[in-house]
Amino acid sequence: MGSVYDFFTMTRQIEMANFRAGYLASSQPMEVTVRREKEPLERAILRLAEKNGGRVTPAQVAASSDWTIDQAQKHLDQLVRQNQFEMRVLRAGTVVYHFAEFDPSADKEFEV
Numbered sequence: 001m002g003s004v005y006d007f008f009t010m011t012r013q014i015e016m017a018n019f020r021a022g023y024l025a026s027s028q029p030m031e032v033t034v035r036r037e038k039e040p041l042e043r044a045i046l047r048l049a050e051k052n053g054g055r056v057t058p059a060q061v062a063a064s065s066d067w068t069i070d071q072a073q074k075h076l077d078q079l080v081r082q083n084q085f086e087m088r089v090l091r092a093g094t095v096v097y098h099f100a101e102f103d104p105s106a107d108k109e110f111e112v
Contacts, residue, residue, distance in 0.1 A: 041065070041075050044061055044065035045076065045079070046099070049085075049099040055097070055099075057094065
C-alpha cells in the first residue's frame with residue numbers, strides 16, 4: 001500500500017525535500033549542452049571506408065561526420081595524391097574514392 005502512495009506523491013515529496021535543503025525549484029527546464037570532440041577527418045574517412053568495403057564519397061563522409069563535403073573532398077583528393085586512395089568512377093557516373101585495404105574483393109596477393 002505504501003508503494004502506491006509513494007507512486008502518486010513521490011514528485012511532491014522530492015520537491016519538498018529539495019526546498020527544505022535550500023534548493024529552489026526552477027520553472028524553466030534546465031538545458032544541458034554536451035560538448036564532444038570533433039572526430040579527425042582522416043579517422044572519419046577511414047571509419048566509413050572500412051564500413052563500406054573500401055568505398056567512400058565526400059557526401060557520405062559529410063553525412064556521417066561533422067565535416068563539410070568540400071573539406072572531405074579536399075582531404076580525399078590529398079589522400080589520392082599520396083597514393084593511399086584511388087579515385088574511381090562507377091557505371092552510374094558516381095565518383096568514389098577506393099581504399100583497397102578495406103575492399104574484400106580486392107586482390108590481396110603480395111609480389112615477391
